[in-house]
Amino acid sequence: MMLRENWNDLGQGFHPVSAPDYLPVAQLRELQLRRLRAVVTRAYDNVKLFRERMDERGLTPASIESLADLGRLPFTIKTDLRDTYPFGLFASPMGEIVRLHASSGTTGKPIVVAYTQEDLQVWASAMLRTFASAGVHRGDIVQNAYGYGLFTGGLGAHYGLEAIGATVVPTSGGNTDRQIMLMRDFGVTGICCTPSYFVHLIERAKELGVNLKELPLRVGIFGAEPWTDEMRRHIEAETNIKAYDIYGLSEITGPGVGSECSAQSGLHIFEDHFYPEIVDPETLQVLPDGEEGELVLTTLSKRAMPMIRYRTRDITRIIAEPCSCGRTVRRIARIARRSDDMFIIRGVNVFPSQIETALLAVEGALPHYRIILSRDKGLDQMGVEVEVSAAVFSDQVRAMEELHKRLAHSIERITGIRAALRLVEPHSIPRSEGKAKRVWDERNS
Amino acid sequence: MKVTQISSFIENRPGRLHAACEALAAKGVNIHTLMLADTAEFGILRLIVADPEAGKVALEAAGYIAKLTEVVAVEIPDDAGGLAGILAKADAAKLDIEYMYAFSTAVGQRAVVIIRFSDPDQAVDELLARGVNVVAPVELLRG
Known part of the structure; x- marks a missing residue:
């Protein structure tokens, strides 16, 4: 050389x-x-x-x-x-x-x-x-x-x-x-x-x-x-x-x-x-x-x-x-995937990156999300909050419900877990200036 | 002849609708009428304001999504069957209506409805051809 x-x-x-x-x-x-x-x-x-x-x-x-x-x-x-x-x-x-x-x-x-x-x-x-x-x-x-x-x-x-x-x-x-x-x-x-x-x-x-x-x-x-x-x-x-x-x-x-x-x-x-x-x-x-x-x-x-x-x-x-x-x-x-980031929900291993893939696969314009793990009556629940962007917003309820359904379906298809998906306003998820915090585990609090 | 509507995504949380209205008020944007379509988790706010561009900027500056869409304002005779007559004409022209809401102005004998058609341009042409009184933005507030 x-x-x-x-x-x-x-x-x-x-x-x-x-x-x-x-x-x-x-x-x-x-x-x-x-x-x-x-x-x-x-x-x-x-x-x-x-x-x-x-x-x-x-x-x-x-x-x-x-x-x-x-x-x-x-x-x-x-x-x-x-x-x-x-x-x-x-x-x-x-x-x-x-x-x-x-x-x-x-x-x-x-x-x-x-x-x-x-x-x-x-x-x-x-x-x-x-x-x-x-x-x-x-x-x-x-x-x-x-x-x-x-x-x-x-x-x-x-x-x-x-x-x-x-x-x-x-x-x-x-x-x-x-x-x-x-x-x-x-x-x-x-x-x-x-x-x-x-x-x-x-x-x-x-x-x-x-x-x-x-x-x-x-x-x-x-x-x-x-x-x-x-x-x-x-x-x-x-x-x-x-x-x-x-x-x-x-x-x-x-x-x-x-x-x-x-x-x-x-x-x-x-x-x-x-x-x-x-x-x-x-x-x-x-x-x-x-x-x-x-x-x-x-x-x-x-x-x-x-x-x-x-x-x-x-x-x-x-x-x-x-x-x-x-x-x-x-x-x-x-x-x-990092084994440290993996969480287990209802016995299934899930990585935050799978949620990212699932969300971006649907619209490509929804990069702000977080995962909230909770326990309800002894059963683990996975909540996913996604910020709606101007690009995907529609003035029609039907279109927004359709978006909600496609996102929830994509998460279930990729992780095997049915998530409680919530569409939230822009800026409602905390931003990080360094490493992003994607998972809020509230199961033990 | 079309009217510009602002729509915005509002989460079902206390204070969110109020904050959106405050954002408009702070910039002096007057709301003529509004309609909130709500689901269990979120609402879609539709607004007719005096200055839609300024309204969009005000909402976005406050962190809201704001989108401009074209809707049609139609004046209807304020008597029994007035609205039905307009809808019959829309049906006859095979116009697709997404949603509609009343323009609640307290002026004279006028009643105005805001209609979101799938194709607003086609709707304006067809309604005019059928003698419907389509209202231009500047006429909206006239008595």
């Missing part, structure tokens, strides 16, 4: 730092094995919990002779991070750690993650590769509306954008009217935020009389929550942007673990740094590429806080087939 100096002139998708995306597979596997041995050794030597688990199984770093041996190593789970709060899984002395981030999770103690200077460089390069694969380049003005602070989204995107040479507008989350004003006044060409917040921006821009289609905005990098292809179609129809899905989690590095390329057909994992496996969530057996299961990631280069076989709770499959973009790193299918 020749590195070209004037990569910006090539248009989209190629930057010298992206070279590992295109490594010949044999070379990539060799690199991965070398890094895997080093990171396992590092974790074994420095992290008590990991060493104890290895010892229990009679394993040592020398047990790793091939990538397949990774499957013999113990898993790391989210509660391990909580149990060792705050610094118990660090493999570097504090003198080498230059950054801490923390995610609240939803309950209890936060999860703390750490970075050395090298870790930050790897992270920035992974985010650079993310933006490069979405066609962001020098000259782009990118508004970064991911939250800055303890959350990895804001700073993660920020350093990646600076590394690629784009102009960053670090708005962080919130203050929607100002976001729209700056987007228009600065001629912003790219935006980073959660997809649900962008849908809110679209809606607010309309109310302010700002036509996003008349702005130079052409690319959106959306992540930090599961979303659907239906939502992508909605966003792309309402604006002139191409909407890219990105993937990441703080435990592994933050955003930048994987991202879509111009093919928008699965997310390339930057697997020279983040090694993916898919396991059966019940038996924990490793599944072959192509089969759906829980994504498990191992950080191959992480120094401050190596994660060996971290169970992400995200349900997906690995796509090993070559991608039309030419990248050789494998892809994962878009994550529409």
Whole structure:
């Protein structure tokens, strides 16, 4: 692979730092094995919990002779991070750690993650590769509306954008009217935020009389929550942007673990740094590429806080087939489901994304919804509130009742559950400036 | 000859209809007549106002959906059989009526009904041809 100096002139998708995306597979596997041995050794030597688990199984770093041996190593789970709060899984002395981030999770103690200077460089390069694969380049003005602070989204995107040479507008989350004003006044060409917040921006821009289609905005990098292809179609129809899905989690590095390329057909994992496996969530057996299961990631280069076989709770499959973009790193299918988001109602497993799919499948113009779980006389009830939009509103009762029926039917068809559907006024469902809250579970209150 | 009606989605919650009317009042939009069609969960408010465009802007600014549709205002003789006579003509012309409501003005001997036809243009032509007094927006409030 020749590195070209004037990569910006090539248009989209190629930057010298992206070279590992295109490594010949044999070379990539060799690199991965070398890094895997080093990171396992590092974790074994420095992290008590990991060493104890290895010892229990009679394993040592020398047990790793091939990538397949990774499957013999113990898993790391989210509660391990909580149990060792705050610094118990660090493999570097504090003198080498230059950054801490923390995610609240939803309950209890936060999860703390750490970075050395090298870790930050790897992270920035992974985010650079993310933006490069979405066609962001020098000259782009990118508004970064991911939250800055303890959350990895804001700073993660920020350093990646600076590394690629784009102009960053670090708005962080919130203050929607100002976001729209700056987007228009600065001629912003790219935006980073959660997809649900962008849908809110679209809606607010309309109310302010700002036509996003008349702005130079052409690319959106959306992540930090599961979303659907239906939502992508909605966003792309309402604006002139191409909407890219990105993937990441703080435990592994933050955003930048994987991202879509111009093919928008699965997310390339930057697997020279983040090694993916898919396991059966019940038996924990490793599944072959192509089969759906829980994504498990191992950080191959992480120094401050190596994660060996971290169970992400995200349900997906690995796509090993070559991608039309030419990248050789494998892809994962878009994550529409997290086992953490799943709720069980009357014995049926339901994911919020199924409701999103059901609603957008009917009208394509109803992206604001929430799910309310309640218990009535011992029986679980699923209520779904959907905001009526101007596009679907009719002055005729019959048409509105017909819409109600089609939506309710679509939910029942996709989830198997009959929901109590309610059409509600615009703005009646709370908006989030970060990760959207879709489910209100009132069954235990 | 057609009249512009505003329609809006109103949730069945206390205060929602009131807030919609307040939004119009605050912008000085006078309501001539209204009709609320309601179901168990929501209502559809139909309004005839002095300035429909201003009314739409006022409702949208207050967070409501507001949609403009064309309806036909028809003056009917204020005596027994007046409305039946108009409807007979609509039937004869095979006009499809979605809904209708009375224009309750307290002026003189006039009685006006607002009719939402599937095809308002066709309705105006057919009714005029049959001698029905179709009322233009400017004439609505005249005595």
